[in-house]
Amino acid sequence: MRTREQYFQGLSKMNRNLYSNGEKIDRLDERQEAALNVLGLTFDAVWDDESKDLCTATSHLTGETINRFTHIHQDPVDLHKKQDMTRYLCNKVGQCIQRCMGVDAANAIHAVSYMAQQSPDAKTAYHDNWLNWLEKFQADDLVGCCAQTDVKGERMKRPAEQTDPDMYVHVVEERSGGIVVRGAKVHISEASIADEILVVPTRALKSNEKDYALCFAVPADHDGVKQVVHFHNLRKRDHYQRGIEVGYTDSYVIFDDCFVPWERVFTCGEQDHGGVAALLFALFHRHSYSGCKPAMLDYVIGLAALAAEINGIEKTPHVREMLSELIMTGELGYAAGYTSSALGKAEVYIPGMGFLPYGPGNCIPHSIYANVGRCLTGEAVFHEQEILCNIAGGMPATFPYEKDLTSPETKELLEKYLMRNPNIPVEEQIKFWLNFVDFALSGSSGSMLYGAYHGGGSPIMEQIAITSQYDIESKKDIVRRLAGMKPR
Numbered sequence: 196m197r198t199r200e201q202y203f204q205g206l207s208k209m210n211r212n213l214y215s216n217g218e219k220i221d222r223l224d225e226r227q228e229a230a231l232n233v234l235g236l237t238f239d240a241v242w243d244d245e246s247k248d249l250c251t252a253t254s255h256l257t258g259e260t261i262n263r264f265t266h267i268h269q270d271p272v273d274l275h276k277k278q279d280m281t282r283y284l285c286n287k288v289g290q291c292i293q294r295c296m297g298v299d300a301a302n303a304i305h306a307v308s309y310m311a312q313q314s315p316d317a318k319t320a321y322h323d324n325w326l327n328w329l330e331k332f333q334a335d336d337l338v339g340c341c342a343q344t345d346v347k348g349e350r351m352k353r354p355a356e357q358t359d360p361d362m363y364v365h366v367v368e369e370r371s372g373g374i375v376v377r378g379a380k381v382h383i384s385e386a387s388i389a390d391e392i393l394v395v396p397t398r399a400l401k402s403n404e405k406d407y408a409l410c411f412a413v414p415a416d417h418d419g420v421k422q423v424v425h426f427h428n429l430r431k432r433d434h435y436q437r438g439i440e441v442g443y444t445d446s447y448v449i450f451d452d453c454f455v456p457w458e459r460v461f462t463c464g465e466q467d468h469g470g471v472a473a474l475l476f477a478l479f480h481r482h483s484y485s486g487c488k489p490a491m492l493d494y495v496i497g498l499a500a501l502a503a504e505i506n507g508i509e510k511t512p513h514v515r516e517m518l519s520e521l522i523m524t525g526e527l528g529y530a531a532g533y534t535s536s537a538l539g540k541a542e543v544y545i546p547g548m549g550f551l552p553y554g555p556g557n558c559i560p561h562s563i564y565a566n567v568g569r570c571l572t573g574e575a576v577f578h579e580q581e582i583l584c585n586i587a588g589g590m591p592a593t594f595p596y597e598k599d600l601t602s603p604e605t606k607e608l609l610e611k612y613l614m615r616n617p618n619i620p621v622e623e624q625i626k627f628w629l630n631f632v633d634f635a636l637s638g639s640s641g642s643m644l645y646g647a648y649h650g651g652g653s654p655i656m657e658q659i660a661i662t663s664q665y666d667i668e669s670k671k672d673i674v675r676r677l678a679g680m681k682p683r
């Protein structure tokens with residue numbers, strides 16, 4: 196396993212294929228530092244006595260101890276641990292921990308490459324390729340990101356119907372040594388600080404969409420890959436230092452006729468398995484949300500409760516009601532994820548056929564509970580902001596700048612008029628509101644909310660998964676029986 200310093204050293208040697216705001220930049224550019232600090236914690240955690248049991252696992256390939264972010268879940272206990280690790284690490288940073296996309300994609304491709312290799316028309320030994328890639332991923336403790344979301348162009352048209360065929364990533368040429376791919380994946384979290392990009396399709400595919408049924412991995416600085424990067428950083432502070440500096444990045448990842456050697460290709464043309472790859476990455480990722488969303492609720496509950504305490508309203512009935520609502524959402528999301536882990540099996544829901552064995556035996560979370568938890572907590576994020584706004588009042592929207600809070604001409608006056616609760620030193624109250632502004636009213640918070648709402652699939656995608664996989668007919672049977680109606 197690596198240390199954070201070894202991870203940074205690896206990034207410093209990568210080719211320059213990052214573009215931002217008109218410049219070509221290095222991996223260790225200062226605008227990436229806050230995001231690197233977040234990912235750095237995933238390396239620190241495996242050396243820390245408090246967290247090493249949770250954050251490490253035993254590789255099923257080699258028997259070596261590995262970072263859990265590179266592990267293939269073998270049983271429900273592994274799924275429980277991933278969920279708990281995610282909640283634990285997100286609590287450390289107060290935001291997304293940014294490394295779950297890679298492990299979620301790895302778990303999906305592990306199963307899909309195994310099944311695709313058994314297809315009569317398989318173009319290469321997909322699963323053998325995959326196992327070689329995975330062994331290096333685990334041994335070198337690499338950071339993977341997942342590029343699933345295609346640009347998708349005209350929303351109501353399928354991939355093969357688009358005016359421009361490049362709106363979904365696809366194969367444009369097959370050569371003896373590999374394939375050439377073209378297209379762009381967007382909003383790809385942490386691609387700019389990842390070692391590897393794992394690519395899976397966005398959606399289920401039809402028989403005329405084989406060119407889009409692609410799973411592969413490339414180094415994040417591979418020839419033919421360009422990344423246009425967006426940083427989400429907080430305003431620098433001079434006086435009131437934060438407990439931790441955090442940020443995140445995402446990229447438009449453009450495959451500009453990118454050559455991918457066969458040994459890095461894990462499905463290519465098997466449209467049924469390509470569709471399962473889309474579904475499985477989303478499923479593993481929605482399960483990860485049952486760790487990160489409760490962690491974000493932990494943070495929101497703390498913010499709401501402290502804002503109420505500072506405002507002296509913590510005992511009022513409306514605050515109690517709002518706090519209980521936040522607690523219920525977070526813990527129901529956690530409970531759904533827990534159940535999804537506990538019922539995990541090497542099975543996938545195949546439309547029209549139900550749940551069937553799938554893959555070489557790695558443990559897959561139960562789909563209904565993973566989707567229910569993700570949908571419940573994802574849809575709640577803007578309402579959580581409403582609760583914070585309600586309890587805080589207008590204070591965070593107009594909070595004074597740091598230099599006014601420290602200037603000799605205004606410091607004492609501002610401290611006098613910012614005081615709300617004489618039992619809490621005003622300096623502490625100021626730090627609290629500055630943090631509240633970072634979380635709820637900064638530029639970063641807007642994009643974080645969009646990520647929390649749409650990441651892993653918009654709510655409609657979870658609703659489709661839930662209603663298409665749930666046995667609604669059996670519920671009608673209950674009513675038929677109770678009502679004395681004829682059985683189905």
Ligand SMILES: Cc1cc2nc3c(=O)[nH]c(=O)nc-3n(C[C@H](O)[C@H](O)[C@H](O)COP(=O)(O)OP(=O)(O)OC[C@H]3O[C@@H](n4cnc5c(N)ncnc54)[C@H](O)[C@@H]3O)c2cc1C
Nearest residue numbers: 341342343344350382383384645646649650651652653655
């Ligand atoms: C901060 C952030 C980080 C992210 N990180 C990642 C990442 O690491 N990897 C990754 O792969 N993706 C990532 N995503 C992408 C995320 O998964 C997508 O945003 C999500 O799947 C929705 O896709 P979209 O943004 O294209 O929205 P759209 O699909 O365009 O959705 C917009 C609206 O259109 C509706 N709609 C779209 N198509 C149809 C249709 N055919 N019929 C009816 N209605 C339709 C949707 O339901 C929705 O209401 C991230 C997103 C954000 C915001």
